[in-house]
Amino acid sequence: MLHCSLFLVLHMKLTHNIALLYRSRLQNLIKHFTNIPSKQMDEFLSIFSLELLSSKYHEIEYLGRKIVEKYYAIFLISNYNKLFLSADERYDVFVRERSSMMNRVPLLHVASHLGIKPESLSRLRAKQQPVRI
């Protein structure tokens, strides 16, 4: 998960400026789920022991549950989309929700994720691009 990856980076003792940048990103991500008092936030960011923190603070426990629920929901929605949406519809959802990935992820991996061939993905992309006159 993103917040774990970011925390591992912190744990590897990067330079002070990079550590601060990731720390603020992690704080913003956590604030998306809950308002945790600053003292608990500082302790959370400095100790990589989620179970220990969860057992100590109800707010961290709540955060943990909401994160698990969020990723379970993503898993459920992904399964639903694979079952009930056509390739076109799955592509539309992907472009709407994860458009930034199109320029970062090799298209063969995007095609695999969508359950279609790379050629089909190219056709879908071409359909959506405006025609140049």
Add this chain to the structure above:
Amino acid sequence: MLKKSLLHFADVPEAELNEFADIFYLKFYPKNTDIITPDNKELKGYFIVNGLVRMHYNINNNEITSDFRDNNSFFLNGYAVYAQQKNFDYFTTLEDTICLLADWDKVELMLSAYHSLENMGRKIVEWHYAESMRVSYNILFMNTEERFKIFMKERSGLMNRVPQKYIASYLGVAPETLSRLRSRTK
């Protein structure tokens, strides 16, 4: 039974557990009743005291069985509760079933009120998420025979309670294939 099942996930002080159990109420569902249907708007958590429930959905005019829940197990409309989307599946009784139900907003209030219950709530969600991932893994990477063996190892009690066509649907095989698998293991 509800309290014993909850304690399986986490230690909760008795007073808090009793307060949590108090938000549940009993309801009886006759056999072949749809407890939850598509586009269900009522968000509730369920605990089966006695009975059997089948989860299924329709796709391309085919009915697919996705899971079963029997005695001392929980279920809820996860898609509506966690993803806040309209659900697409049915939860239908295969036997006369007695459930304990709780309104989901009351469950959330209780989890917010007590740390131990919040811990229990997280463990329950984690368990269900892990189980869902495990089932998906089995479907992706195991062949029919392997999936059947796992079903027999973990859920053999259902073989005499669930119509074979539903078990076959759950395993993703034709009923004839299931019969062949069963005769091979006798």
